[in-house]
Amino acid sequence: MSRMTDLKHIRNFSIVAHIDHGKSTLADRLIQxxxxxxxxxxxxxxxDAMDIERERGITIKANSVRIEYPAQDGETYVxxxxxxxxxxxFAYEVSRSMQAVEGSLLVVDSTQGVxxxxxxxxxxxxxxxxxxxxxxxKIDLPASEPERVKEQIEDVIGIDASEAVEISAKTGLGIPxxxxxxxxxxxxxxxxxxxxxxAMLVDSWYDIYLGVVVLIRVMDGVIRKGDxxxxxxxxxxxxxxxxxxxxxxxxxxxxxxxGEIGVFTASIKQVRDTKVGDTITHDKKPCDKALPGxxxxxxxxxxxxxxxxxxxxxxxxxxxxxLALNDASFSYEMETSAALGFGFRCGFLGLLHLEVIxxxxxxxxxxxxxxxxxxxxxxxxxKDGEMKELHNPADMPDLTYVDHVExxxxxxxxxxxxxxxxxxxxxxxxxxxxxxxxxxxxGRAMVVYDLPLNEVVFxxxxxxxxxxxxxxxxxxxxxxxxxxxxxxxxVLVNDEPVDALSMMVHRDRAEMxxxxxxxxxxxxxxxxxxxxxIQAAIxxxxxxxxxxxxxxxxxxxxxxxxxxxxxxxxxxxxxxxKKKMRQFGKVDIPQEAFISALKMDS
Amino acid sequence: xxADWHAGGFGLYIHWPFCAAKxxxxxxxxxxxxxxxxxxxxxxxxREIARLGRETEGRVLSSVYFGGGTPSLxxxxxxxxxxxxxxxxxxxxxxxxxxxxxxxxxxxARRFAGYAEAGVNRVSLGVQALRDDDLKAxxxxxxxxxxxAALDVAKAHFGxxxxxxxxxxxxxxxDDWRGELxxxxxxxADHLSLYQLTIEPGTAFGDRYAVGKLRGLPDDDLxxxxxxxxxxxxxxxxxxxxxxxxxAMNGSVSRHNLxxxxxxxxxxxxxxxxxxxxxxGQKRATVATAAPGLWLRDxxxxxxxxxxxxxxxxxxxxxxxxxxxxxxxxxxxxxxxxAGFGLDEGKVGALCDDGLLEFADDRVRTTQRGRMMLNAVxxxxxx
Numbered sequence: 001m002s003r004m005t006d007l008k009h010i011r012n013f014s015i016v017a018h019i020d021h022g023k024s025t026l027a028d029r030l031i032q033x034x035x036x037x038x039x040x041x042x043x044x045x046x047x048d049a050m051d052i053e054r055e056r057g058i059t060i061k062a063n064s065v066r067i068e069y070p071a072q073d074g075e076t077y078v079x080x081x082x083x084x085x086x087x088x089x090f091a092y093e094v095s096r097s098m099q100a101v102e103g104s105l106l107v108v109d110s111t112q113g114v115x116x117x118x119x120x121x122x123x124x125x126x127x128x129x130x131x132x133x134x135x136x137x138k139i140d141l142p143a144s145e146p147e148r149v150k151e152q153i154e155d156v157i158g159i160d161a162s163e164a165v166e167i168s169a170k171t172g173l174g175i176p177x178x179x180x181x182x183x184x185x186x187x188x189x190x191x192x193x194x195x196x197x198x199a200m201l202v203d204s205w206y207d208i209y210l211g212v213v214v215l216i217r218v219m220d221g222v223i224r225k226g227d228x229x230x231x232x233x234x235x236x237x238x239x240x241x242x243x244x245x246x247x248x249x250x251x252x253x254x255x256x257x258x259g260e261i262g263v264f265t266a267s268i269k270q271v272r273d274t275k276v277g278d279t280i281t282h283d284k285k286p287c288d289k290a291l292p293g294x295x296x297x298x299x300x301x302x303x304x305x306x307x308x309x310x311x312x313x314x315x316x317x318x319x320x321x322x323l324a325l326n327d328a329s330f331s332y333e334m335e336t337s338a339a340l341g342f343g344f345r346c347g348f349l350g351l352l353h354l355e356v357i358x359x360x361x362x363x364x365x366x367x368x369x370x371x372x373x374x375x376x377x378x379x380x381x382x383k384d385g386e387m388k389e390l391h392n393p394a395d396m397p398d399l400t401y402v403d404h405v406e407x408x409x410x411x412x413x414x415x416x417x418x419x420x421x422x423x424x425x426x427x428x429x430x431x432x433x434x435x436x437x438x439x440x441x442x443g444r445a446m447v448v449y450d451l452p453l454n455e456v457v458f459x460x461x462x463x464x465x466x467x468x469x470x471x472x473x474x475x476x477x478x479x480x481x482x483x484x485x486x487x488x489x490x491v492l493v494n495d496e497p498v499d500a501l502s503m504m505v506h507r508d509r510a511e512m513x514x515x516x517x518x519x520x521x522x523x524x525x526x527x528x529x530x531x532x533x534i535q536a537a538i539x540x541x542x543x544x545x546x547x548x549x550x551x552x553x554x555x556x557x558x559x560x561x562x563x564x565x566x567x568x569x570x571x572x573x574x575x576x577x578k579k580k581m582r583q584f585g586k587v588d589i590p591q592e593a594f595i596s597a598l599k600m601d602s
Numbered sequence: 603x604x605a606d607w608h609a610g611g612f613g614l615y616i617h618w619p620f621c622a623a624k625x626x627x628x629x630x631x632x633x634x635x636x637x638x639x640x641x642x643x644x645x646x647x648x649r650e651i652a653r654l655g656r657e658t659e660g661r662v663l664s665s666v667y668f669g670g671g672t673p674s675l676x677x678x679x680x681x682x683x684x685x686x687x688x689x690x691x692x693x694x695x696x697x698x699x700x701x702x703x704x705x706x707x708x709x710x711a712r713r714f715a716g717y718a719e720a721g722v723n724r725v726s727l728g729v730q731a732l733r734d735d736d737l738k739a740x741x742x743x744x745x746x747x748x749x750x751a752a753l754d755v756a757k758a759h760f761g762x763x764x765x766x767x768x769x770x771x772x773x774x775x776x777d778d779w780r781g782e783l784x785x786x787x788x789x790x791a792d793h794l795s796l797y798q799l800t801i802e803p804g805t806a807f808g809d810r811y812a813v814g815k816l817r818g819l820p821d822d823d824l825x826x827x828x829x830x831x832x833x834x835x836x837x838x839x840x841x842x843x844x845x846x847x848x849x850a851m852n853g854s855v856s857r858h859n860l861x862x863x864x865x866x867x868x869x870x871x872x873x874x875x876x877x878x879x880x881x882x883g884q885k886r887a888t889v890a891t892a893a894p895g896l897w898l899r900d901x902x903x904x905x906x907x908x909x910x911x912x913x914x915x916x917x918x919x920x921x922x923x924x925x926x927x928x929x930x931x932x933x934x935x936x937x938x939x940x941a942g943f944g945l946d947e948g949k950v951g952a953l954c955d956d957g958l959l960e961f962a963d964d965r966v967r968t969t970q971r972g973r974m975m976l977n978a979v980x981x982x983x984x985x
Contacts, residue, residue: 116959128911148622272621312927342618429814502711506751527822529956529958529975529978551822551824551975551978552822552823552826552974552975553822553829553974553975554824554974554975554976554977554978555824555846555973555975555976555977556798556800556846556976556977557797557798557800557846557847558797558800558847559862559927560859560862561615561861561870561876561877562615562617562630562867562870562874562876564862564876564878564887564920564923564924565887565889567923568923570920571923571977571981571984572984573985574977574981575981578981587851
């Protein structure tokens with residue numbers, strides 16, 4: 001494979017789907033059916049390289065694969081799939097990947113129908129002028145209702161679904177029809193081969209063997225191995241070491257022309273040196289106008305990450321710096337906590353992003369972490385007229401200096417079957433939501449709420465899923481800041497304040513949150529040999545209190561000759577577990593308490 | 603200077619791995635087998651005894667214990683042959699204790715005379731409960747009348763008889779246990795082992811517990827109340843709680859188990875049996891191949907057992923963990939000699955101040971509260 005492909009034999013596309021609707025399975029089938037990967041090398045979720053992606057069944061980073069497909073018209077086509085994340089946290093990654101392709105497969109589970117996440121992503125595809133081919137998956141299941149779902153697609157999204165392809169990604173049914181539809185119905189890319197090089201930097205990642213790998217889409221011109229290229233925004237120039245296409249493993253190629261998608265390496269040191277959306281051109285013969293580019297993503301959720309073992313602080317710094325190399329949307333600064341010692345205050349795109357980063361630090365760098373409660377960024381308007389950003393509730397200044405506090409708000413869209421609508425409305429009201437819209441589409445309610453981000457950031461999605469038995473879907477976008485009556489609530493365990501548990505709450509909800517927090521902590525803190533008061537307070541005023549009674553008995557009933565080895569190991573393990581807890585005065589608090597304490601059950 | 607193990611004595615543990623049925627709470631190495639070739643097993647035990655006998659020949663033997671599994675499924679001839687072979691290698695202490703664990707069923711009670719004749723002088727009966735419904739829930743094959751009858755047979759044949767009960771069972775109240783324990787004390791000979799039900803991972807109960815299907819277990823506070831009630835009632839009946847779960851009248855303590863708790867030497871014979879043996883001045887932890895078939899195959903060669911040397915601090919930690927279970931506690935100087943360093947005096951002092959430990963005349967012991975919190979105490983003192 002060394003020659004580039006002419007435009008009319010290229011199709012570039014992405015797949016839009018709600019989680020679990022079968023996007024990764026469909027991608028696997030396309031790869032399999034076209035023989036892109038040898039059968040023996042096939043594994044599930046081919047395009048999800050990270051362990052976390054495979055385990056959770058989600059896609060986090062964009063990835064790409066080049067498929068060669070001999071179509072029914074006798075011609076062989078090159079199909080480039082850019083796989084994108086589906087989760088709201090990574091919506092930004094979706095939007096830029098969409099710019100690099102001309103069409104989308106809209107995969108909808110024919111037993112479930114359209115979900116909020118599908119909507120958000122399909123609107124991005126429509127915004128990017130994509131041709132969209134609806135694909136109904138899981139058609140083999142008895143609960144499949146293709147006609148109803150087609151109607152829903154037409155009603156809700158407003159695209160023609162009469163020629164939707166009906167498939168079962170699991171059994172392989174309809175996959176050849178999908179391939180034909182890609183060739184027949186999606187447009188070929190456009191571009192001029194003789195023009196100066198203009199390529200879009202779609203994404204980049206760090207590979208420990210290759211350094212920074214850059215995913216590009218060529219718009220005009222030709223890029224070749226050995227070329228001297230220039231990044232138009234940063235002005236940096238590099239010599240191309242290696243040019244490849246992804247199948248999905250890297251296969252070298254001599255050149256890439258208009259419409260083609262591939263990767264290169266060029267001795268680039270950090271992912272931060274590559275600006276996603278930047279335009280890549282030739283240093284000597286640049287194109288005259290850069291692509292529009294994208295606005296950078298901004299972290300919206302912050303939390304503290306501390307090493308369980310304080311001796312690992314430098315290792316943690318190293319891990320965080322390495323991860324940040326590969327993830328420009330992740331920010332960090334050093335933080336000191338009275339309770340937890342030295343750590344980092346980190347910014348994330350959302351909670352899933354937070355969990356992913358935390359998991360990666362623990363797994364890939366083998367550092368055990370304490371994660372403090374996630375918080376949003378508050379705007380503090382000081383009496384002296386200054387505006388300060390508050391990333392950490394523990395840093396909340398004395399109220400006498402603060403004129404007022406503003407918090408970020410979101411516009412949330414929830415799709416839910418009618419049966420659960422009442423519970424969803426109740427949840428949104430409890431979370432200080434203001435209803436903006438309520439309409440019915442295809443037998444389901446679509447609710448739009450204005451909500452404070454701090455009420456959503458923590459466990460809103462879990463609660464929503466639980467009260468609707470998983471039938472609701474949810475998506476949101478940031479709308480701006482608004483003033484409200486917000487106070488800092490602190491928590492005292494055995495009369496010692498635990499700064500890592502302090503949080504910003506609405507004054508009207510403080511008692512309720514305080515009570516819930518104390519009850520939760522009572523369950524989360526193991527019993528000690530003495531009784532422990534747990535209190536929530538605003539300023540000096542205690543607003544909730546619980547008492548954890550003393551543990552009276554902790555002894556192994558049987559311990560004979562054959563038990564000695566095992567029981568000793570168990571005690572040693574328990575002792576090591578105790579070391580992992582944090583000591584506040586005489587009380588040991590397990591790490592999970594710092595996150596779990598904030599989850600609300602009602 | 604005498605080797606350290608002399609402070610605890612020397613005993614033999616014989617493990618018979620077969621049961622008629624597997625109990626849902628049991629995490630011991632036990633197997634259910636339709637056909638057992640008693641002759642082959644007898645041969646294997648004799649070979650193992652000879653192998654270990656050659657290594658530790660001449661030690662005064664204070665105890666032999668047949669455990670399991672269900673050793674009352676052994677033919678009395680097998681027990682007799684094993685005890686005969688043991689006599690070839692080790693001189694017996696005058697007051698040697700030879701215990702056999704038995705199920706209190708009528709079938710097994712018929713073998714008691716034969717065991718006594720073979721030399722067994724103490725039995726420990728797995729009565730477990732004095733309520734038929736609970737016996738069923740615990741997976742036991744006997745009922746209460748059978749247990750009472752077996753106990754009477756045992757008392758007629760053996761000088762010393764103990765039985766086990768399990769409490770803090772599903773749906774058991776404090777009053778239920780009070781009534782049952784009172785009946786048990788009326789039946790008891792000179793020894794009782796009273797165990798709080800422990801849910802062990804890898805057992806049928808453990809699996810059910812993990813998925814939330816084991817309901818009605820007492821909470822921590824009721825468990826503590828039951829333990830305290832047990833101490834009070836046994837004490838009032840004249841039993842001394844000489845160990846966490848063991849109660850003896852007139853000094854009829856289990857000498858075999860004291861070898862473990864005093865951290866003496868013991869040889870483990872049989873599938874999965876553990877031992878602690880000081881050989882050439884080095885204490886070693888031994889563990890035999892657990893699967894009965896493999897053990898039977900490998901016995902006689904070097905293959906049936908793995909050994910690992912225990913460092914001084916490891917021995918000290920085991921001594922601490924075992925020794926604090928009994929009334930006499932541990933010797934601070936013996937601990938120091940084993941570990942190469944002393945117990946943390948600050949921690950011992952703090953635990954004494956909290957009313958969990960007592961320290962006098964070179965010995966550290968738990969108080970009643972300290973015994974109830976023993977795991978926390980050991981974790982605190984472990985290095």
